[in-house]
Amino acid sequence: MKIDELMFAESDGVPNNPHLPVLVYHRAIDVSGDTARDFEMRFHANDWGGLWRNGVFGYHHYHSQAHEVLGIATGSARLLIGGQAGRELEVAAGDAIVLPAGTGHCRLMASDDFLVVGGYPPGQRADVQRPPATEADREAIASVPLPRLDPVLAADGPAVTVWRRAVRA
Template identity: 80%
Template sequence: MNVDELMFAESDGVPNNPHLPVLVYQRAIDVSHEGAIRIEQRFRANGWQGLWRNGVFGYHHYHSYAHEVLGIAAGRATLLIGGPGGRELEVVAGDVVLLPAGTGHRRLEASSNFLVVGGYPPGQDADIQRSSATEADRQAIASVPLPCLDPVLGANGPAVTVWRNAPGAAGGAAEEQG
C-alpha cells in the first residue's frame, strides 16, 4: 500500500493544518465484498469512532476540533483538498484519506454510487466550519490531540509515526483511547 503525504498552506480563509500532512492511503482496504462494513471494522479495531456513512459535502469546509478519516467504500470521486487553492484528488473504492484538523475539503464530482465511511479519534467530534478561520479556530486546530492509533494501520501507521514526529504537532502526545 502506498501512503502519500500532502501539505497545504492556508488558502482563502481555509486554515489547513500547518504541521500535519494529509495522508492518502491508496487501495488500503479490500472493499470487494461488504466494503462499508470492512472499513467500519478496520476503523473500530483501531479505536476510531463516531462512524458515519454518506458522501463528502460539495462545499469547502474544515473541522477545527477533530481529525477526520474518510474511507471510500464504493464508487469514485474527485475531491478538492486544501481549500480553494488546494489539490484535486481522485479517490476510488478502497482508498482512505486522513485529514488533520483544519484541512479544507469538498467534493467536486462523484459517481452515483459514491459512498464514504467517516470517523474520528476518541473524544473528537466534527464541527463544520465554512467561514474564514479566526484566531480561535487556529488555536483549536493546534490543540487537537494526536490519535494513539492510525485508523488503517494501527500503532505503526503514519498517523502515529509521521504525525507524532511532525515539527510543532499538537503537544506531540497521543490522546488516550478507551
C-alpha cells in the same frame, strides 16, 4: 498499499494544518467484500469512532476540533483538499484519506454510488466550519490531540509515526 503525504498552506480562509500532512492511502481495503463494513471494522478496531456513512459536502469546510478519516466504500469522486489553492484528488473504492484538523475539503464530482465511511479519534467531534477561519479556530486546531492509533494501520501507521515526528520538528 501506497501512502501519500500532502501539506497545504492556508488558502482563501481555509486554515489547513500547519504541521500535519494529509495522508492518502491508496487501496487501503480490499474491495471484493462489503467495503463499507470492512472500513467500519478497521476503524473501530483502531479506536476511531463516531462512524458514519454518507458522502462529502460539495462546499469547502474543515473541522477545528477533530481529525477525520474518510474511507471510500463504493464509487469514485474528485475531491478538492486544502481549499481553493489546494489539490484535486481522484479517489475510488478502497482508498482512505486522513485529514488533520483544519484541513479543507469538498466534493467536486462523484459517481452516483459514491459512499464514504467516516470517523474520528476518541473524544473528538466533527464541527463543520466554513471559511474564513478565525483565530479561535486556529487555536482549536492547534490543540487537537494526536490519535493513539492510525485508523488504517494501527500503531505503525503514519497518523501515529509521521504525525508525531511532525509535531516534534
